[in-house]
Amino acid sequence: METEPEPRANGTPPGGGPADTETGLAVRGLVRRYARDVTVGPISFTVAEGEFFSLLGPSGCGKTTTLRCIAGFEPVDEGIIELAGRRIEKVPPHKREIGLVFQTPMLFPHLTVSDNVAFGLSVHGVPRREAARRAAVMLALVGLSELGQRRPDQLSGGQQQRAALARSLVLEPPLLLLDEPFSSLDLKLRVQMREELRKLQRRLQKTTIFVTHDQTEALALSHRIAVLSGGRIEQIGTPREIYEQPASRFVADFIGNANLLEAEVLGWRDGIADITTESGLRLQACAAAAPTARRVTALVRPELVRIGNAAASVANTFTAEVTEVVYLGDEAQYRLRLGVRAELLLVRKLTGGSDTLAHASVVNVGIDPGDVVILSR
Amino acid sequence: MLLAFLGIPLGNIGVLSFFTSSSARLWSPVLTTANYREIADAYFLDLIGRTLTIGALATVICAALGYPLAYYLARCSRAALAVALFLLIMPLMVSAVVEAFGWIAILGREGILNTALASLGVPFRIDVLYSQWAVLVALVQLLLPVMTLPLMSAIEDIPVRLEEVAWNLGASPLIVFRRILLPLSLPGLVSGGLLCFTVAISVVVTPALLGGRLGRMLGNEIYDQALSAYDWPFASSLAMVLVLIVFAAIAVIVGTSRRRQSRRGRA
Ligand SMILES: Nc1ncnc2c1ncn2[C@@H]1O[C@H](COP(=O)(O)OP(=O)(O)OP(=O)(O)O)[C@@H](O)[C@H]1O
Ligand SMILES: [Mg+2]
Numbered sequence: 267m268e269t270e271p272e273p274r275a276n277g278t279p280p281g282g283g284p285a286d287t288e289t290g291l292a293v294r295g296l297v298r299r300y301a302r303d304v305t306v307g308p309i310s311f312t313v314a315e316g317e318f319f320s321l322l323g324p325s326g327c328g329k330t331t332t333l334r335c336i337a338g339f340e341p342v343d344e345g346i347i348e349l350a351g352r353r354i355e356k357v358p359p360h361k362r363e364i365g366l367v368f369q370t371p372m373l374f375p376h377l378t379v380s381d382n383v384a385f386g387l388s389v390h391g392v393p394r395r396e397a398a399r400r401a402a403v404m405l406a407l408v409g410l411s412e413l414g415q416r417r418p419d420q421l422s423g424g425q426q427q428r429a430a431l432a433r434s435l436v437l438e439p440p441l442l443l444l445d446e447p448f449s450s451l452d453l454k455l456r457v458q459m460r461e462e463l464r465k466l467q468r469r470l471q472k473t474t475i476f477v478t479h480d481q482t483e484a485l486a487l488s489h490r491i492a493v494l495s496g497g498r499i500e501q502i503g504t505p506r507e508i509y510e511q512p513a514s515r516f517v518a519d520f521i522g523n524a525n526l527l528e529a530e531v532l533g534w535r536d537g538i539a540d541i542t543t544e545s546g547l548r549l550q551a552c553a554a555a556a557p558t559a560r561r562v563t564a565l566v567r568p569e570l571v572r573i574g575n576a577a578a579s580v581a582n583t584f585t586a587e588v589t590e591v592v593y594l595g596d597e598a599q600y601r602l603r604l605g606v607r608a609e610l611l612l613v614r615k616l617t618g619g620s621d622t623l624a625h626a627s628v629v630n631v632g633i634d635p636g637d638v639v640i641l642s643r
Numbered sequence: 644m645l646l647a648f649l650g651i652p653l654g655n656i657g658v659l660s661f662f663t664s665s666s667a668r669l670w671s672p673v674l675t676t677a678n679y680r681e682i683a684d685a686y687f688l689d690l691i692g693r694t695l696t697i698g699a700l701a702t703v704i705c706a707a708l709g710y711p712l713a714y715y716l717a718r719c720s721r722a723a724l725a726v727a728l729f730l731l732i733m734p735l736m737v738s739a740v741v742e743a744f745g746w747i748a749i750l751g752r753e754g755i756l757n758t759a760l761a762s763l764g765v766p767f768r769i770d771v772l773y774s775q776w777a778v779l780v781a782l783v784q785l786l787l788p789v790m791t792l793p794l795m796s797a798i799e800d801i802p803v804r805l806e807e808v809a810w811n812l813g814a815s816p817l818i819v820f821r822r823i824l825l826p827l828s829l830p831g832l833v834s835g836g837l838l839c840f841t842v843a844i845s846v847v848v849t850p851a852l853l854g855g856r857l858g859r860m861l862g863n864e865i866y867d868q869a870l871s872a873y874d875w876p877f878a879s880s881l882a883m884v885l886v887l888i889v890f891a892a893i894a895v896i897v898g899t900s901r902r903r904q905s906r907r908g909r910a
Contacts, residue, residue: 339807359810366811372804376826385822386812430808437812 289315289350290473291336291441297344298331306331306497308345313441316471320484323494324520329477332494333443336475337366349441365434365442370450371426373418379429380405380414386437404436405429407466424455428462435470442474448483460486481521485509493517515641518565523599525566525611528643531557538635545608550581551638563641568599568613570637573623577632586610586631588623598622602631653886660879669875678880687864691884694861697775698844701782705790705839706832708783713794713831714824718803731788739785743852746781747772750853773855781849786842790835797831798824833900841889861885 290313297307306328313319321329334340336347338359347355354362373382380401387397405414408428410421418426427447434442447463448456464487467474478484484491485505492502493516501513512518519526527543534540534556541549541564551564577583589609590601600612600623610631616622623629660678665671681687716727734742749755750772757768771777801824809819825832847862854860861881869878 337811339810359807360813360815363813364811366808368804368808370804372802372808374805374809374823385809385814389809389812389814389818389822433808433812 290317291475292348293332293336293345294348295345296332296335296342296347298328298335298340299343309494309497309499310345311492311499311502313473313475315473317489318467318474318476318487320476320478320488320491321494322478322481322484322491322520323500324479327494328497329479329494330445331497333366333445333475333477336441337364337443338362363437363439365437365439367427367430367434367442367444367447369446371418371423371430373421373426373429373433375418377418378414379410379416379418379421382418382429383414383433383436386433390437400436401432404432407435408432409462423451424459427451427459431463431466435472440473442472444474444476446477446479449478449480456480456483463487485521493520495520511639512565512641515563515565515643518563518639518641523568523611523613525568525571527564527566527608529562529564531560531562531640539640541640543608546605547584547608548582549633549638550635551640552635553640557640557642559642561643563643565639565641566610566633566637568611569615570634571602571610571612572632572634573612573614573629577630580632580634582633582635582638584608584631586629588625588627588629591622591625593622602629604631656879656882656886659876660883662876662879664874664876666873669873678877681877682880682884687881690859690861690864691888693775693859694844695888697779697782697858697860698840700779701786701843702790702836702840704779704783705786706794706836709787709790709794709835712787713791713798713828716791716795717798717801731791734784735788739846739848740852742785743781743849746777746784746853750777750780772853773857775854775858777853777855778850778858778860781853782843782846785846785849786839789842790839793835793838794828794831797828801827829900829903833896837893837896840892844888845885 292312294310295308296310297305299305309328309332311319321332323329331340335342335355338354338357342355345355346353349362349364373379374385377385380398383401383404384392384394384397387400388394392400402411402414405411408431410425410428410432413421413425413429418429421429427450431444431447444463448459451459460483467487476484476487485508488505490502490504491508493500493508495516501508501517503511503513508517509521512521515526518524527545527547527549529541529543529549532540532542534553537552537554539551539553539557541551541562543549543564549564572580584604586602586604588600589603590599592599595616597613597615600614602610602612604610612631614623659670661674661676662670663673663675663677682691712731716724716731719727747754750769751757752768752770752772754772760768771780805827806819806823809823810816814822844860845862846860847866850858850860851863851866854863861884865878865881865885868874868881872878
């Protein structure tokens with residue numbers, strides 16, 4: 267297992283953990299029916315005060331729908347939404363005081379950037395000068411202090427999205443909803459914005475639901491992540507739990523690279539399960555309890571597969587042939603063939619100059635039983 | 644090209660309006676300002692005033708009715724749009740004469756409206772036919788599509804998300820309309836309003852058939868002066884007044900909306 271310190275700088279969720287719903291958000295049994303066959307939900311989760319919570323899932327899984335229900339733009343067909351202990355699913359959107367930032371900035375084109383940010387304040391009856399002052403403070407916070415007098419179309423995409431964020435934050439909403447706020451930006455800018463959002467979050471401790479289909483964003487920013495698929499939640503957990511102990515085959519496959527081996531359980535004793543894969547590998551896998559099903563899926567992360575000397579000391583060892591080499595700059599991906607039919611994906615960080623494996627070379631491969639996760643199908 | 648088509652007849656009328664009327668030859672080329680002095684008379688000033696009032700009222704009512712309609716059309720589904728557009732545009736294909744007779748049947752003393760009121764036991768009758776009110780009603784019906792269509796296309800260009808953002812920031816639907824929808828659809832309102840007003844102050848058929856003496860408008864007077872009294876120079880001077888009013892309206896409205904926009908741009 268990797269022992270380097272966790273890259274996340276956000277630690278455990280504040281505010282007393284996921285069960286605390288007095289101050290945070292609780293969604294219970296939320297269902298939105300678009301048509302007879304298009305249904306999102308039922309979805310249930312809670313977000314603690316100050317927590318950064320991500321909804322992660324493939325396109326069309328219901329992330330936007332969930333956010334729009336919370337913001338009040340979609341009617342809730344079933345279920346309850348509670349914010350700070352108050353039912354809100356019947357409250358009209360302009361009285362919910364929930365900040366929402368869309369995928370595209372959606373600045374008001376007829377107002378200056380500064381007036382955009384001040385819009386919500388002035389709607390709430392804050393006097394003009396005071397609103398302008400607070401808008402300026404917020405613009406400075408997102409690094410746009412020089413640009414307040416410009417029109418929105420005179421800003422770059424990243425600047426516009428920051429202005430949109432400032433426009434929501436200036437109202438100090440108890441809950442901030444971000445619907446893929448960076449997905450319209452190019453990769454470099456996205457990474458930069460992600461870092462800025464993380465700094466901002468650490469400073470403001472804002473309760474946030476962040477929607478994304480980019481797992482790196484979710485892993486890097488979140489206290490907890492809910493993985494959605496087909497309108498339902500597959501798993502809720504910390505980034506570490508989601509990655510290391512995925513609850514289902516879908517989650518394992520969706521987050522990161524995965525070797526997913528269909529297998530049959532032969533036996534279980536003292537925390538070790540004996541399994542054989544359909545492709546003919548015999549494996550020992552750590553399992554706290556005996557697997558309930560005979561037919562399971564075994565997950566092995568490609569970066570945990572050991573080779574060379576490191577392979578010798580573990581319980582599962584094989585010899586393998588390198589059938590494909592993909593060079594990715596900072597790392598290399600290899601496809602290995604074990605025996606006749608079995609295939610494994612292997613990922614290695616490239617640290618030195620000459621440590622890529624040659625195509626068609628034969629290597630020793632080892633899999634630690636602790637690195638095998640057994641998933642029910 | 645367009646200028647020629649517009650300019651030549653207009654110049655012609657302009658020149659004609661300074662000629663002297665002559666019963667024998669329609670006009671004689673003797674320059675005079677008598678025609679214009681004649682307009683500065685209580686009767687004609689009253690006529691112009693009424694024409695402008697009816698035109699302005701029709702425009703304002705069309706805007707008030709047109710906004711919700713245009714909003715619905717801009718935001719509804721494709722299928723609903725096809726039906727609604729057909730219903731909206733169909734009256735434009737029917738002659739104003741036919742429509743006017745329709746209104747006579749509805750608004751007349753023994754018309755559909757009063758018959759219905761009577762059968763409901765309402766003790767009074769609505770007696771608006773042959774007055775400016777009948778003209779106003781018919782004009783609103785006639786001009787509603789003229790106002791709605793430019794408004795609709797202006798609203799279509801405003802993303803729904805933009806309204807949602809404002810809503811999300813705490814603006815009630817009414818404030819969303821006033822602070823987002825209205826300013827952003829102003830070009831549509833300006834062009835719709837100008838078209839509406841221009842057509843409304845120059846109609847002939849509608850006031851002739853529905854207006855009676857009370858609802859007489861500038862267009863009727865021009866028509867009568869030209870084709871009944873055969874006083875072409877005087878008819879021309881009245882027409883010139885109408886044209887000048889239209890130009891003035893365009894100048895004022897376009898001027899102010901431009902100024903608003905550039906002020907925003909600078910602010
Ligand atoms: N207005 C709508 N009418 C009908 N169906 C809808 C509507 N909006 C969304 N859907 C359907 O609901 C499902 C969930 O959509 P949603 O937009 O919530 O997905 P998403 O997770 O946000 O996807 P993406 O990552 O592509 O934004 C999809 O199957 C979609 O087709
Ligand atoms: Mg979405």
